[in-house]
Amino acid sequence: xxxxxxxxxxxDTSHAIEIAHRVWWVGQQVxxxxxxxxxxxxxxxxxxxxxxxGSPLTFAGTLRKIREVIxxxxxxxxxxxxxxxxxxxxxxxxxxxxxxxxxxxxxxxxICAALRHYDLRLAIEAVETYDWHLHLLERxxxxxxxxxxxxxxxxxxxxxxxxxxxxxxxxxxxxxxARLIAQQVSDLQTLRPLxxxxxxxxxxxxxxxxxLRALQPRLISPKQGYLIPDHLVATVIERANDPPTxxxxxxxDDEIGQLARLHDTLRAITETMLMSRDFAEIANRLLxxxxxxxxxxxxxxxxxxxxxxxLTLDPDTNxxxxxxxxxxxxxxxxxxxxxxxxxxxxxxPRLRTHRLQEQRFCVQSAPDGGSLVTLPLxxxxxxQIEALAVMRLPRGLQLTEMAKQLMVRIADxxxxxxxxxxxxxxxxxxxxxxxxxxxxDPLTGLFTRFYMHDVLRRQCAIHDRDRNAVLCALMLxxxxxxxxxxxxGHGAGDRVLGEIATLIQASCRGTDxxxxxxxxxxxxxxxxxxxxxxxxxxxxxxxxxxxxAFDIGTGRPLHVTVSIGVAEHGQGEAAAQFIHRADAxxxxxxxxxxxxxxxxxxxxxx
Numbered sequence: 091x092x093x094x095x096x097x098x099x100x101x102d103t104s105h106a107i108e109i110a111h112r113v114w115w116v117g118q119q120v121x122x123x124x125x126x127x128x129x130x131x132x133x134x135x136x137x138x139x140x141x142x143x144g145s146p147l148t149f150a151g152t153l154r155k156i157r158e159v160i161x162x163x164x165x166x167x168x169x170x171x172x173x174x175x176x177x178x179x180x181x182x183x184x185x186x187x188x189x190x191x192x193x194x195x196x197x198x199x200x201i202c203a204a205l206r207h208y209d210l211r212l213a214i215e216a217v218e219t220y221d222w223h224l225h226l227l228e229r230x231x232x233x234x235x236x237x238x239x240x241x242x243x244x245x246x247x248x249x250x251x252x253x254x255x256x257x258x259x260x261x262x263x264x265x266x267x268a269r270l271i272a273q274q275v276s277d278l279q280t281l282r283p284l285x286x287x288x289x290x291x292x293x294x295x296x297x298x299x300x301x302l303r304a305l306q307p308r309l310i311s312p313k314q315g316y317l318i319p320d321h322l323v324a325t326v327i328e329r330a331n332d333p334p335t336x337x338x339x340x341x342x343d344d345e346i347g348q349l350a351r352l353h354d355t356l357r358a359i360t361e362t363m364l365m366s367r368d369f370a371e372i373a374n375r376l377l378x379x380x381x382x383x384x385x386x387x388x389x390x391x392x393x394x395x396x397x398x399x400x401l402t403l404d405p406d407t408n409x410x411x412x413x414x415x416x417x418x419x420x421x422x423x424x425x426x427x428x429x430x431x432x433x434x435x436x437x438x439p440r441l442r443t444h445r446l447q448e449q450r451f452c453v454q455s456a457p458d459g460g461s462l463v464t465l466p467l468x469x470x471x472x473x474q475i476e477a478l479a480v481m482r483l484p485r486g487l488q489l490t491e492m493a494k495q496l497m498v499r500i501a502d503x504x505x506x507x508x509x510x511x512x513x514x515x516x517x518x519x520x521x522x523x524x525x526x527x528x529x530x531d532p533l534t535g536l537f538t539r540f541y542m543h544d545v546l547r548r549q550c551a552i553h554d555r556d557r558n559a560v561l562c563a564l565m566l567x568x569x570x571x572x573x574x575x576x577x578x579g580h581g582a583g584d585r586v587l588g589e590i591a592t593l594i595q596a597s598c599r600g601t602d603x604x605x606x607x608x609x610x611x612x613x614x615x616x617x618x619x620x621x622x623x624x625x626x627x628x629x630x631x632x633x634x635x636x637x638x639a640f641d642i643g644t645g646r647p648l649h650v651t652v653s654i655g656v657a658e659h660g661q662g663e664a665a666a667q668f669i670h671r672a673d674a675x676x677x678x679x680x681x682x683x684x685x686x687x688x689x690x691x692x693x694x695x696x
Contacts, residue, residue, distance in 0.1 A: 171258030263315010
């Protein structure tokens with residue numbers, strides 16, 4: 091069927107239906123009783139687009155309908171508006187059928203992360219990579235975020251040529267449509283416009299509505315329910331501020347309604363844990379989910395790291411995490427058993443203001459009249475407290491039975507989220523420690539020559555491009571070091587080198603790079619300083635080392651001196667030549683009597 095949005099209303103849904111110019115409905119009936127699951131095809135030659143391919147239950151029919159319009163290999167793009175099974179579960183089947191190497195799945199970056207678990211040969215790319223626009227042969231497909239979704243990621247798309255809004259779960263139907271296309275206002279009773287838990291704030295809702303009005307769609311094509319034709323579009327958009335038209339269980343039975351809301355909140359929390367890797371995103375989303383029921387103002391988390399330090403994650407630092415200064419209460423509870431937690435709350439007079447709730451969490455009054463709820467978190471099947479979540483509630487809030495249930499039920503997903511974060515951070519810490527071991531000299535803690543070559547290559551290249559990005563090198567050698575080893579043993583020599591390295595690290599800036607160059611030679615790359623500044627550092631080091639009494643374990647302190655050579659890098663000069671000149675200056679200091687600084691006259695440019 092061709093043309094206007096009314097023509098397909100009575101069409102045979104066993105075949106592909108053209109719902110707008112070169113836009114085809116290729117969905118399928120499924121289930122008992124049967125209902126329509128919508129997939130769409132934008133016909134664009136060998137750049138055709140399949141939107142929401144569906145599930146294994148529907149894809150055979152969808153594939154047959156696609157082939158009524160175009161060869162399957164004409165499909166270049168597969169757009170997934172959300173990651174629900176009825177939208178994406180057919181992707182492995184699509185992956186088997188596609189033979190062209192440039193076929194690509196497009197979605198929001200959060201959904202792309204989930205789709206990669208299908209292990210497809212198909213490329214998976216985020217719409218953000220394309221600046222939220224896809225240019226086709228005769229039209230443009232614009233992608234829009236769906237801010238009313240219950241998790242980050244779901245999107246909509248708009249065909250600018252046909253003026254069709256593919257709304258995904260935005261404006262989805264919740265009833266059983268008898269037809270493909272809505273005909274009258276009464277059909278909209280099955281619609282759930284802009285209603286996905288949690289319902290968005292008025293400012294977000296109004297922003298969404300303004301975007302939809304600006305698009306002026308002639309047809310709204312959701313994933314479920316009626317397609318909304320031109321003469322009903324304005325009504326649908328304006329009715330978005332109405333309450334949901336489907337049954338609200340809380341109106342029927344308050345207890346059932348509360349349980350339903352509890353279930354929805356817990357489901358949303360679990361989905362958040364599964365969808366996101368970023369703890370800050372999880373924490374912010376969790377706070378949003380808990381506010382309608384618990385009115386939580388903030389949550390901070392404290393968890394034990396493998397090295398026994400306490401990791402604190404709070405909104406003040408955007409959950410970056412610190413391992414210093416956790417509250418004393420946290421230090422006291424983490425690592426103890428739940429039985430000990432209960433016993434101390436009953437017996438310790440310092441905890442008399444803590445009201446234990448069902449032996450699972452405690453509530454205490456905050457100085458400003460609010461409340462602090464402390465929720466201990468233990469790994470499943472274990473009794474030892476490994477983490478705490480501390481929630482701040484507003485003044486005068488009374489915890490309802492539903493709120494108490496929610497407190498207890500969120501403990502498991504919170505523990506999982508924190509365990510995962512601690513694991514990720516522990517792996518990152520181990521990786522960083524392994525990297526530091528690879529670039530640090532084990533005796534002195536200074537950098538190795540391997541690391542120095544990389545730093546010099548980069549810094550010399552920067553100076554070659556920018557004459558103001560100067561750098562100098564200090565070559566330091568311990569005078570008569572062989573005599574120290576011969577007279578007092580190599581252990582004494584190691585102590586001297588270690589203490590000299592400590593003096594150097596305390597004297598240098600964070601941007602300077604101190605390297606154990608070899609034996610008793612130490613190279614310092616001074617970044618951003620010309621000869622005057624580098625020479626001042628060299629003299630400070632010489633004086634500090636000469637004045638130092640080195641403890642070598644004999645009961646009698648040892649005094650040593652150093653000779654230092656200073657050179658400045660010349661633009662275009664090779665790093666090896668630069669270091670050679672600093673070394674030559676150091677030997678000048680040796681020949682001049684040791685315990686002194688020799689500064690080269692100036693850099694040479696090539």
